[in-house]
Amino acid sequence: MEFRLLGPFEACQDGQRVELGSRRQERCILAVLLLDLGHLVTTDRLIDLLWHGRPPASARGAVHTYIGRLRASLAPYGVQIRTGGDGYLIERGHHVDVEEFSRLAHKASGTADPAQRVGLLDRALALWRGPLLADTADGELRDRLYGPIEELRLTSLELRAEAQLVLDRHREVINELTPLVARHPTREELVGTLMTALYRGGRQAEALALYRVTRQKLIEELGVEPGMRLREVHRRILRDDHRLDRPNRPVYEVRVHEESLPWSVGGHPALEFCNTFAGWGHHPPLPGSEWLRAYRTLAVWTGHLGLADDVTVSRLIELARREPDIAAVELENARALRTRLYACLTDPDDRSAFDAVARHAEAAARTLVFRRDADGRGRWRADLAAGLRLPVHAVAWSAAELLSDPRRSTIRVCPDERCGWLFLDESGMRRWCSLATCGRNEGDAPCR
Known part of the structure; x- marks a missing residue:
């Protein structure tokens, strides 16, 4: 039956x-x-x-x-x-139908091929005729019975739209996401995907207007600024970045103050610190996979991720110019921390990696100062008195915050052997880091 x-x-x-x-x-x-x-x-x-x-x-x-x-x-x-x-x-x-919907949605989340993913999600979403027991349960009962089902539907719509963008179906994405974003104006994944689709459709002004409206709602309703991914999409549209207009091709980097930094997909500074252009697991390493090429790059990245303000970044760059030998040592310290942090985040049982990160965090804690940000909120920051060690302290403290956060359990590793990027997945659906940035080249066979 x-x-x-x-x-x-x-x-x-x-x-x-x-x-x-x-x-x-x-x-x-x-x-x-x-x-x-x-x-x-x-x-x-x-x-x-x-x-x-x-x-x-x-x-x-x-x-x-x-x-x-x-x-x-x-x-x-x-x-x-x-x-x-x-x-x-x-x-x-x-x-x-609830069981079938969940099965198809989770199967789609683990499917690398965008066309197959769209097909599976089409089948899943076709089962959706409205809220659970629309004529039988009230809102309270619905939430208690199967609260996650609405979240699963929204995540499925996000995954489907991302896959459609890879297939160069931006017009369909615009038509489908415009009313959905109107109902969920603070859902940043939906907004970012719709902004990208609008940009590809030659509607740059509308994409930028959508960002302004979304930012205002996030501030007014939730008291937060847009996340890193949404801010990055906004920056790329402002610069008319041609990479947003190329479906089916990996996007590995973003240019900030003439430095090439990894594209933000992780959702947390400690994760972004570990992420590279082309991956940890590929041997030999792919060209450009080492993004920590110079101390200046590290300093610019620290500012880009909000771990230091512009004045501090400028000061670090000037210090590195004056003291290149010390800067080189701190760059190696940063690379060593990154290696241990990646090991710690990908293997919770690696006690030695955790202990190494903990020692860095404890050293950072002795240099932190509590400062007021522009939005009026207080925040712990690494003090400029730390000199060229400041970026290492900033990352170590950020890592400590993540390791003590319940979101630690939602960290995922992109399974593409040439990617390995880390990202937060509180939905439990995102097996791959991103359809646009997971390291696969056009024409590659899907990863198994």
Whole structure:
């Protein structure tokens, strides 16, 4: 039997709709059991969900009555509600659209080929007829039943739009994302992808206007500035960067003060510090894979990621010019820290790498000062008194913050052997760092 829970509740047998559950509570109970196919759902949980934690004295008897009615209406279609302990379950073997949607979406997230990814996500999104149990559950019950499903839908739409951009379908992306961004104006992944599509469609002014509106909403509603990825898209559009206009080609770098820095995909300074143009795992290293070529590059990067202000960066560059030998030593220290940090972030069991990073962080902590930023908020920064060691201190402190953050568990490594870039994935969907920057060249076979 087929059950459709994404949108109004529907049950079908051999393609024909079947009426089940004359009462809303009965359909809710059936939906709860279907969302947990093959697993026991206790009577207490059913009571808690149906009455939002405020059940009447007759709740247990009411649930028993509802189950009896459901059994009678399901019996002709071979669906059985079994009793086990103090609860009920429906055995696997029935098609539930929520389960199929989740399966297709997660399969698409691990698919490297953009055309295959679009195909899988098209199939998944075609199952979406509206919010979960649109005619049965209220908002509170919907969130408690399967809160992540809406987030999974939005992530799927983001992944699909990114894949369409790689396939040079920017017009479709504009048409699909424009109303979606209007409903989710602070969702930066959607905004960045729509800005890129608008730019490719020759609508640069609209892309820049969208950024201004989004930035204002982020500040007013959340009290934050746009993230690094969105700011980078904005900078590239301002510079009319031709690389935003080239689908199917990797983008490895961004130019800042005449220095080539890695394209930001990680979502955190400690991750960006580890990321390179073309990857850690390729042997021999690809040309340009070492982005820490000179101390000046390191200083500019520190400012670009917001770990130091412009005055500090200028001072570091001048100090490096005056004391090249000390600058060379600190550059090697930075490279050594990067190696240990990458090992620490990719292998949580590497205690020696963690201890090495911790020693750097402890040294940095002794030099930090608390300063007021332009937005009025206080922030710990490495003091200029640290001299040319300042970038190393700044990165080490940023790494310590990440290692103590719950987001540490969401760090992913792009599996492309020529990439290996690190990125945060709080959605649990992004296996690859980015369709545009994961190190594959046009014409390459998909990575396995």
